[in-house]
Amino acid sequence: MSSKWLPRYMENPFQKNPKKGAQSVAKTWLENEAGQLLKKIMNRSSDDDDLHGGAYTGEAGIAYALLRASSSSFNHSREESMKYGRRILMRHLEAVRKNKSNRETCYLLGSLSIYVVYILYEKTSERSKQLIDRIIEIGHLIASSDVLGNGDDELLAGRVGFLAAVITLRQHMDHGVIPDVCVGNVVNKVIASGRSYATSKQFKVPLMYHYHGRHYLGAAHGLMGILQMLLCFVEFLDEEAKSDVLKTVDWIVSLQLKNGNIPAKVEEGGLDRGENELVHWCHGATGAVHLMVVAYLRTCNEKYLKSADAALNLIWQKGILMKGPGICHGAAGSGYAFLLFHRLTNEQRYLDCARCIAKAFCSEDFRRRARTPDRPYSLFEGISGTLCFMCDLLEPHKTQFPLVPIPFS
Numbered sequence: 001m002s003s004k005w006l007p008r009y010m011e012n013p014f015q016k017n018p019k020k021g022a023q024s025v026a027k028t029w030l031e032n033e034a035g036q037l038l039k040k041i042m043n044r045s046s047d048d049d050d051l052h053g054g055a056y057t058g059e060a061g062i063a064y065a066l067l068r069a070s071s072s073s074f075n076h077s078r079e080e081s082m083k084y085g086r087r088i089l090m091r092h093l094e095a096v097r098k099n100k101s102n103r104e105t106c107y108l109l110g111s112l113s114i115y116v117v118y119i120l121y122e123k124t125s126e127r128s129k130q131l132i133d134r135i136i137e138i139g140h141l142i143a144s145s146d147v148l149g150n151g152d153d154e155l156l157a158g159r160v161g162f163l164a165a166v167i168t169l170r171q172h173m174d175h176g177v178i179p180d181v182c183v184g185n186v187v188n189k190v191i192a193s194g195r196s197y198a199t200s201k202q203f204k205v206p207l208m209y210h211y212h213g214r215h216y217l218g219a220a221h222g223l224m225g226i227l228q229m230l231l232c233f234v235e236f237l238d239e240e241a242k243s244d245v246l247k248t249v250d251w252i253v254s255l256q257l258k259n260g261n262i263p264a265k266v267e268e269g270g271l272d273r274g275e276n277e278l279v280h281w282c283h284g285a286t287g288a289v290h291l292m293v294v295a296y297l298r299t300c301n302e303k304y305l306k307s308a309d310a311a312l313n314l315i316w317q318k319g320i321l322m323k324g325p326g327i328c329h330g331a332a333g334s335g336y337a338f339l340l341f342h343r344l345t346n347e348q349r350y351l352d353c354a355r356c357i358a359k360a361f362c363s364e365d366f367r368r369r370a371r372t373p374d375r376p377y378s379l380f381e382g383i384s385g386t387l388c389f390m391c392d393l394l395e396p397h398k399t400q401f402p403l404v405p406i407p408f409s
Contacts, residue, residue, distance in 0.1 A: 010320040014356035022352035031074035034390040051095035055113035061379025063089035064117045065387045072391040107161025143185035151211030155225035163229040164404045187236040205251045206244035215266035219287025228291045260310035261285045279318045281333035285311035289337040324373045327385035331361040339399040
């Protein structure tokens with residue numbers, strides 16, 4: 001590797017034989033590792049910094065992970081962990097209520113994700129009903145106006161984050177918890193926004209978006225995350241809109257490099273960044289797998305399977321990421337790409353790879369060499385997301401990426 005850059009990944013110790021590596025990942029090992037992660041989370045020292053923003057790095061995200069763990073098979077005190085989850089969630093919600101400047105319309109980076117996690121905990125409470133009403137109001141607001149100004153459509157802070165919130169709520173509650181008319185208006189606004197921007201900047205693709213003037217392609221702030229959410233609500237797309245979305249997905253596929261990666265930005269084009277390329281959920285091949293899974297579910301076109309498989313080959317080489325075990329730009333995010341593709345295809349080799357990645361980032365070698373995230377216990381950067389991944393490894397047929405789920409049925 002070039003000395004100019006710190007290593008982005010650790011060599012995959014199971015690269016040549018994932019089947020053999022996966023054999024050492026027994027149910028008891030997974031349950032023990034999940035239990036150790038839960039213990040670390042429960043014993044952490046709370047920090048006021050964890051009350052800023054949304055579930056991405058805040059307390060609400062940690063509470064979400066504890067809720068996910070409560071339905072998992074590993075041995076732990078569910079009553080104790082749920083009590084702890086409720087306490088830190090209420091702390092986050094109250095902090096947001098007092099801080100009027102918090103970005104209420106933002107999903108993972110703002111209050112919207114906190115509302116969603118609270119509703120998942122307290123489905124029938126009066127406060128949950130009030131928050132559902134507020135979420136519906138937010139939907140109408142973002143469908144009728146531009147409330148952010150520097151990238152109103154992306155996943156972490158823009159309109160399609162609202163769509164991810166809707167999927168999350170509908171998977172745990174009645175379908176009608178958020179009315180179709182509200183959802184459809186948001187979908188239509190995202191389509192109109194993408195068409196308008198693509199035309200104004202003379203892109204040769206039907207839909208284009210920006211975040212603070214940058215044309216990101218990734219799942220977090222970019223085009224792939226937006227397209228994924230639009231395809232999740234394909235029932236609201238007329239034939240022309242559906243065609244525009246799929247043409248844009250096909251354009252993404254055309255940008256795929258020979259090694260399987262997707263550039264982080266439009267401006268990078270066919271640039272091969274070598275050992276400095278980004279292979280993350282937020283930027284690059286890992287997020288592309290999520291999009292291709294949804295594209296295949298909606299079209300049954302095998303070109304999307306081939307694109308995902310090419311991305312997974314790269315993730316298998318470079319997915320033991322040195323930024324830690326998180327799900328956004330860490331190793332568990334790489335594992336989720338394999339788990340989701342296994343859920344789609346039911347092919348054992350992808351589950352084997354996911355198990356090997358878990359084994360790798362739980363090793364002493366990885367723990368010694370990997371960098372500590374800024375928010376080491378958080379859902380997207382830290383071990384709360386890792387805990388969700390381990391729970392999903394115990395029940396791979398139920399796998400869902402935290403707070404950004406895929407409607408498999």
